[in-house]
Amino acid sequence: MEQVAAGWREIKTVLVVGAEGMLGREVALALSEPKWQVDGLERQIYCVDVDQVDIARADSVKNCLLYYLPELVINCAAYTDVDGCESHQDLAMAVNGRGPENLARLCDEIHAKLVHISTDFVFTGRAGKLIQPDDTPNPQSVYAASKLAGEEGIVRNLQDYIIVRTSWLFGRFGKNFVATIYKAAQEQEFLEVVNDQLGSPTYAVDLAQAIMHLVGAGGQGAYHFCNEGICSWYDFAVEIVRQAGLSTPVRPISSDRLNRPARRPDWSAMDISHYKNKTHQPVRSWQEALGEYLRYLDACVKSRSPQKPL
Template identity: 35%
Template sequence: MKILVTGYGGQLGYDVVKECELHGIDVKGCGRKELDITKKESVFSLVDSYKPDAIIHCAAYTAVDKAEDDKENCWNVNVEGTKYLAEAAKKQNAKFVYISTDYVFNGKGENPFTEEDYPEPIGYYGLTKYEGEKIVQSLIEKYFILRISWVFGINGNNFIKTMLRLSESRNELNVVGDQIGSPTYTVDLAKLIVELIKTDKYGIYHATNEGNTSWAEFAGEIFKQADRKMLVNSISTEEYPTRASRPKNSRLSKQKLVENGFTPLPSWQDALARFLVQLKSSSIRDEVQ
């Protein structure tokens, strides 16, 4: 099996390539330098020459606040780029994995959103990701759409790294406590993606680590596991205004994964513990080098 992975320079794409390599899969990871997905000719040229059996599309414009003002670039990456890749995949009769987001929902209520719930994005980023979903569904039959949230991995910036960095110069932080969701460790997600791509159980799936938490509780657990003394004050969304609206309810039901025989991801607390070990060993390697 030959797999093309976009977004190799990001958190998820990096770990997907590593997981493919662990399975002995012929994999080609492309970052922005290797492939500009907003250029149709470049996309078709690469896909035609590599002839992948599957494309795992991890590249995305994810700057949620910036997207409200940088709409053209956001659209070009998340919608046009997805369209070109999906068209190229269709031409090759390749399977297609599209990474989507909890931001396609309106964030209302307290019940977990299911795969059948109707998307209603509240921001431009979420709108473009939903448009990408619709394009994939309209062009390809052999697709997997994975909605994820609160992503963290070793290759890039994330909430955990930010909290640890802030703890070096502060002993008290205000963190939003009324937005509820599930953290997603890219190592665990990459394993699931490779498991999925080997099947023909196509469709939309929600994939995050098990359990729900708030950003404030997440921060508290980070400092606890990292043995950092930090007072976390839980504040409301209204007390921390942002350019783009944030969903207060990002709970996602993963029942469809279970129904189709896939193993649920471990708890987010377990994922956090493993990530902190990975982060520490990575820092040690950096110091040695």
């Protein structure tokens, strides 16, 4: 515990950017947990979203960071509509590309550390080979290219940063695959889900904790984080239906059938051993994390309070 918290000892002010998003809200909650507090240090936690700071605009980022003067900035903000990025390329590059660069420049100016979230989509991936943090990126969509540009903007402008690439995020505060399948399986006779894209689901609760551990362990550079295990979206859907106690049939289909604007990687399973070696933390399986989230969803339905934390 002492060692894990070491990186937190000097951090008196934290700014969470994109704090209203699925991950941002989990990060804000994690930051206030007692286990991350340091005796005798009253830490200030500020949470902002697009209404307070537009990361695409350098002047907005400057005003915000000079106002709060954080020692740590955690950037969860992004334009995350993968298909939407294809038809809004300028917006994607502005938010996902220049946004992180704007943050990095200001972090450098005020000597703050930046934690930034990126994606498995920056890679193409080769079936059977876990993607390493230093593998050569090869984005296949506008979203992926814009996220890569964001990473590059950070690396060019700042030394003290952590980039965490994650994949297939699901969580309590936003639209996600698990919630969609959970609902569809109760309303539809059968489901059709693609079985030719493989990767690793990630519970936003676990990713928020991973970020806290990486900061505590003094992480620097790029890490991959997802829950343990590899599956296809089809496997994922089958497990959601099974754990939800439903019997809705799930049929495998190929990605071509969906005809989506943005191309997704066929294989995006990432190696998380760099994260584990740095933090000495175990990572639970996606099935176990899914079980926790489904219990949350179930409790929301029973109490008729969707989107409220337990």
